[in-house]
Amino acid sequence: MAKTVQNYELIEQIGQGGMGVVYKARHIHFGEIFAVKMLWQQFRNNPAVLNLFLNEAKLLRKLHHPNIVTVNEVLSYENENYIVMEFVEGRTLSEIIRKEVGPIRRERAVHLLKQMLEGMAYIHSQNPPIIHRDLKPLNILVTKDDVVKITDFGIAKVLEAEASASTVMKGTPTNMSPEALMNPSSVDTRSDVYSLGMTFYEMLCAKTPFTDTRATTPIAVYTQIMQGNIPPPTAFYPGISERLSDFVMKAINKEREWRFPSAYEMLQELKIIEEMGETMVSSAPLWSALAPADGSHPTHGGGTGAFVKSPAEREQILLGRKKKNRQRTEIIVIVMMIAVSLIFLLLIINSILKEVPK
DSSP states (O other), rough: OOOTTTTTEEEEEEEEEEEEEEEEEETTTTTTTEEEEEEOOGGTOOOHHHHHHHHHHHHHTOOTTBBOEEEOOOOOOOEEEEEEOOOOEEEEEEIIIIISSSSSHHHHHHHHHHHHHHHHHHHHSSOOOOOOOOOOOOGEEETTTTTTOOOOOOOOHHHHHHHOOOOOSSOTTOOOOOOHOOGGGGHHHHHHHHHHHHHHHHHHHHHHHTTSSSSOHHHHHOOOOOOOOOOOGGGGGSSOOOHHHHHHHHOOOOSSGGOOOEEEEEEHHHHHHHHHTSSSSTTOOOOHHHTTTTTTSSSSSSSSSSSSSHHHHHHHHHHHHHHHHHHHHHHHHHHHHHHHHHHHHHHHHHHHHSSSOO
């Protein structure tokens, strides 16, 4: 018989991680389906870990955004601790990348990233800003309608640190920023930007920057991240436009000062790139309009680290593009009107000629 935790019947285990195990559950009165996460037993007697678990759950319960998994309530039952969350019918982004389609189609990748950025811009806008700390494809859920749901707000990484005094590195930190590796307590919104950039990198290439390099161990990956020696996405998949590749490289710059300040600024830049039609490989880059005055590249080693120096300049360029598109449309309309007029004229001439006696 299925286990019942207060008003929830645990139907089946659907996942597990560093923090605990996740069950699909049904509310015994309303029949609604939820996801219930149970804290691992080894943590339940650790006051610091338990407080972290409960405080973060209470914090997330206040968040309401279509791209963030909703936390409904926190339960303590028979000496176990649970978080009741929205159940998302779908797959992780990691499963979609690796098992379904490989590199995600460009338009779809941009569509999914925009939703991630919307959700992260929302949590970064809280006072104080909330930092996810563990953004990666495994923590991004995607429904059958391609709606993104962000989950697992980095509690697991802190729990691992609390649970063990070991200095042995666990796992491969492909999505962790240099500052998160060096000093986890120093992370800020730009650390999440780095992780978002790495996630987008994997979406576009179906692999991480470390897949085809000599960085085959966690220590080697740490070293490559710290040195900032990461090849651009175009090194793996030349179908990616230069503009989009530079967008990714700005997000994963090893120096946080050169990244986007938060998910909001990253989202605005992506919207401009999309509106300018520069997500496709055939698009011509706008370095002549956007390059820093010193001639350095805006995203690779030096320069300001920004595509455009100010929102006003970005708006100016976007307006210029829209004006050119409008002029192009007007020319096409005029040409079509001339063509239609010529056709009518030819028809009239042909009709007159038929009526003239031979």
